[in-house]
Amino acid sequence: MAAKKAKPLCGKPTxxxxxxxxxxxxxxxxxxxxSIPPVAEDNSLFIYVQSGRxxxxxxxxxxxxxxxxxxxxxxxxxxxIDALWEQELHLAVVMYDYPLSNYMTFHNDTAQGLRAFATxxxxxxxxxxxxxxxxxxxxxxxxxxDAHDSGSNLIKCGILGQxxxxxxxxxxxxxxxxxxxxxxxxxxxxxxLFISFFCSEDLxxxxxxxxxxxxIATLNRELRITTGMNFAQTLNRxxxxxxxxxxxxxxxxxxxxxxxxxxxxxxxxxxxFKDLKGMTPxxxxxxxxxxxxxxxxxxCETVERILYYMHSNYKEQISLxxxxxxxxxxxxxxxxLLHEELHTNFKDILTSYRLRYAEALLAVTDLPILDxxxxxxxxxxxxxxxxxxxxxxxxxxxxxxxYMGIAT
Amino acid sequence: xxxLKYSRPFNSRDYFSENLLPSExxxxxxTIRQQIPFTQHDELELMLIRGGQGTLTVNAxxxxxxxxSFFCFSPHHFHKLVPQKGYPIxxxxxxxxxxxxxYITACPYFxxxxxxxxxxxxxAELNPADALRAEILxxxxxxxxxxxxxxxxxxQRCFFLLLRLFGIxxxxxxxxxx
Numbered sequence: 001m002a003a004k005k006a007k008p009l010c011g012k013p014t015x016x017x018x019x020x021x022x023x024x025x026x027x028x029x030x031x032x033x034x035s036i037p038p039v040a041e042d043n044s045l046f047i048y049v050q051s052g053r054x055x056x057x058x059x060x061x062x063x064x065x066x067x068x069x070x071x072x073x074x075x076x077x078x079x080x081i082d083a084l085w086e087q088e089l090h091l092a093v094v095m096y097d098y099p100l101s102n103y104m105t106f107h108n109d110t111a112q113g114l115r116a117f118a119t120x121x122x123x124x125x126x127x128x129x130x131x132x133x134x135x136x137x138x139x140x141x142x143x144x145x146d147a148h149d150s151g152s153n154l155i156k157c158g159i160l161g162q163x164x165x166x167x168x169x170x171x172x173x174x175x176x177x178x179x180x181x182x183x184x185x186x187x188x189x190x191x192x193l194f195i196s197f198f199c200s201e202d203l204x205x206x207x208x209x210x211x212x213x214x215x216i217a218t219l220n221r222e223l224r225i226t227t228g229m230n231f232a233q234t235l236n237r238x239x240x241x242x243x244x245x246x247x248x249x250x251x252x253x254x255x256x257x258x259x260x261x262x263x264x265x266x267x268x269x270x271x272x273f274k275d276l277k278g279m280t281p282x283x284x285x286x287x288x289x290x291x292x293x294x295x296x297x298x299x300c301e302t303v304e305r306i307l308y309y310m311h312s313n314y315k316e317q318i319s320l321x322x323x324x325x326x327x328x329x330x331x332x333x334x335x336x337l338l339h340e341e342l343h344t345n346f347k348d349i350l351t352s353y354r355l356r357y358a359e360a361l362l363a364v365t366d367l368p369i370l371d372x373x374x375x376x377x378x379x380x381x382x383x384x385x386x387x388x389x390x391x392x393x394x395x396x397x398x399x400x401x402x403y404m405g406i407a408t
Numbered sequence: 409x410x411x412l413k414y415s416r417p418f419n420s421r422d423y424f425s426e427n428l429l430p431s432e433x434x435x436x437x438x439t440i441r442q443q444i445p446f447t448q449h450d451e452l453e454l455m456l457i458r459g460g461q462g463t464l465t466v467n468a469x470x471x472x473x474x475x476x477s478f479f480c481f482s483p484h485h486f487h488k489l490v491p492q493k494g495y496p497i498x499x500x501x502x503x504x505x506x507x508x509x510x511y512i513t514a515c516p517y518f519x520x521x522x523x524x525x526x527x528x529x530x531x532a533e534l535n536p537a538d539a540l541r542a543e544i545l546x547x548x549x550x551x552x553x554x555x556x557x558x559x560x561x562x563x564q565r566c567f568f569l570l571l572r573l574f575g576i577x578x579x580x581x582x583x584x585x586x
Contacts, residue, residue: 025517099516104567140541144579151579153517158571165565248516296516304510311483311506312450356484356527363468364446364486403468 009060009228013040013078019095022293025156027138027145032089035082038228040075042241043097046163047071048138052089055082056123059189060226063123065089068131071123072096072167075241076196078227092138096160098245099288103299104161118197119180120171130166137162148294187212188226191219192234199238200262205231239263240276247285250298254281303341306334307349314353315377320346354378355391362396363403369396433566435502435550444489452506453481454573456534456542460497463490466529473497476539478577480530482506487529500546504570512574532580545573 018028019041032054047056049069056063056071058079063071065081073079075098083089126134141159144152185193191212195203208231209219220230227234239261246252246260258269273281289296309323323346324331338345358376361367367375373384373396388396432451437458446465457477464471464479465488471477473489481487483506491497512518534542549569552562 103514103516104564147579149579150517150519151575151577151581154512154515154575154578155572156575157515157517158568158575161564161568161571165561165568168561294517295519297518299514299516301511301514304507304514308507308510311510353484356482359527360448360467360484360486364488 009038009078009080009226011037011228013038013228015040015042017041018045018093019043019097021287021291023095024097024291024294024296025148025153025160026094026293027141028093030091030093032081032083032091036080038078038080040078040227040237041073041095042075042244043095044072044074044101045093045095046160046167047073048092048134050090050092052087053084054087054089055084056080057082058122059192060186061189063121064125065123066125068126069123070126070134070167070170072164073122074118074196076192076238077122078192092142094138094141094160094163096164098241099248099299100157100160101164102245102249104157104164116175117168117171118193120174120178124167124170124174130170134163134166153294186222186226187214187218188222191223192227195223195231195234196238199235199242200260202262202264203235236272237276240273243269243273243281244277244284244288247281247288248296248299250300251302257281300337300341302329302333303337305329306338310346310349310353314350315357315375317377317379318350350377351387351391355388358384358388358396359392359399362400366404372396432505433503433508433549433553435500435546435553437498437500437547437550440489440491440497440499443491446486446488448483448486449481449503450483451503452509453479454502454504454546454577455479455481456500456539456546458498458500458539458543461492461495462497463492464488465490467527469528471531474533476534476536478532478534478539478542478580480574480577482529485529500543500550502546502549502570502573508567508570509574512571515571530577530581532577532582534576534580538576538580542573542576545569545576549573 014037017036017039018030029050032052047070049065049067051067052065053067054065056065056069056079058073058077063069081089081091137159141156144155191208194208194211205216205219209216212219214222216231223230223234229237242261243257246257252260254269255266258266261269263269263272270280273279273284277284279287289298305327306323306329309327310318313323320331320334324334327334334346338349342349354376358372358378361372361375362369365372369384370381373381376384378384378387385396388394388399392399394402440460440462455478457473457475459475460473462473464473464477466479466481466485471479479487489497549566552558552566552569555562558566
């Protein structure tokens with residue numbers, strides 16, 4: 001399967017071939033008649049071989065491609081695809097962008113799974129039930145390929161997650177029968193993987209060369225052969241990709257992101273970012289939301305935590321202060337977030353939850369209005385009636401007289 | 409060769425992997441032969457009608473039921489099921505912590521709807537193919553829920569199935585009047 005000696009790259013790798021900014025959540029059907037020159041994508045992508053035969057060269061290692069082969073390529077994989085002589089390779093390609101995969105990653109034991117996943121092969125020939133499930137998932141994805149409404153997007157995200165889980169499962173099974181050993185792979189492959197894996201650490205060429213028992217010159221040469229880049233370029237690219245994967249999370253400041261990705265100073269981060277992406281991090285953040293194809297938005301998990309807390313506790317006597325204490329978020333941050341993200345405030349949301357519950361109780365029970373107001377979290381019947389009147393344009397008893405008949 | 413001395417692969421994962429899914433999840437099938445009085449749950453309930461006929465009353469609104477009716481109830485949706493005589497209602501239901509729904513709405517590809525509590529429940533009439541798809545998804549979640557403890561992978565799988573289920577509801581839901 002894996003050759004000991006890496007196949008050198010022909011030409012400089014290009015990016016944006018399969019993972020352009022207008023290809024989010026979009027299944028592409030690609031026909032390879034001859035070959036696709038080296039590609040270095042900034043996002044991960046799934047490739048499923050529908051028909052035809054050929055080769056996939058990843059970081060200098062060549063894998064056979066035949067119908068039913070399922071690949072998941074990462075940003076640290078520099079790859080090229082060749083079709084066999086006089087054959088056409090028909091591929092289904094879909095990008096699984098890193099911000100989305102970060103959003104869908106749970107549990108702290110994922111790091112262990114990631115290690116197993118990153119140290120195994122990126123191509124698996126599928127058979128039987130697994131092949132059927134992958135094909136079924138891709139068919140379902142294709143059915144809503146051109147729709148970009150929220151519902152279709154959720155379906156597509158769920159399918160991508162399921163494809164990733166299938167791949168994790170394949171890797172897990174493979175890693176049991178083929179334990180990882182650095183010697184098994186060409187040096188360039190192991191180096192590239194090592195640098196991407198630990199790019200957020202304080203990596204210097206000498207340490208990495210010592211880890212592998214080679215000189216710095218060999219380190220750079222081997223990296224150039226397989227990835228077309230030297231140590232510093234490979235490391236910077238990996239760090240900037242890591243930074244980009246966190247850009248869609250609005251809570252993460254640039255200051256936090258640069259130190260997270262292993263940069264020592266903010267200036268170095270800004271300079272490297274601009275060199276590689278051709279724009280500042282601020283511009284990148286704005287552009288990552290305003291995409292041409294599928295609409296995206298920033299992820300703000302704190303707002304969801306706030307809403308969840310209010311949704312679960314609106315019947316209790318909660319206040320902005322008590323919520324801030326429970327969630328360990330300052331009152332000012334809560335105020336600002338609700339205003340910026342939802343254009344509303346704490347009291348408005350709380351009152352609307354309470355009034356909805358009270359409306360339901362008025363319609364389906366014969367409880368006294370005082371009891372309803374207390375059960376819905378209001379302090380007094382008077383406050384409840386005033387707010388109810390303002391919202392519905394009628395008193396609670398008038399509302400009950402109008403709607404209760406249907407329920408009983 | 410030296411042993412790997414680095415321990416934190418893809419450092420940023422530490423931040424993202426703190427997302428823990430709320431664990432309460434229940435899914436299954438039911439056959440309703442007799443009227444069920446008004447009930448309400450503190451979690452979200454997804455209900456898909458697989459067969460039978462009858463009516464569903466949610467607070468003060470009545471819905472005729474048929475195969476493929478799909479609803480999502482919040483805690484303020486008191487609902488009552490009345491099957492028609494001789495046509496018991498067969499349904500698949502899934503109860504999920506509302507935190508999951510709020511987490512789903514944080515998805516970068518989800519529009520900003522769903523923040524305001526809706527008075528009528530989110531409701532869709534699915535065509536047979538999509539109803540079957542939703543039914544299979546609920547059955548798969550039910551299969552996972554039967555296990556006593558879920559591994560990280562199984563929990564993630566449940567989340568992805570729920571994403572697709574909410575996706576189907578969101579895609580075909582009629583926008584309720586305010």
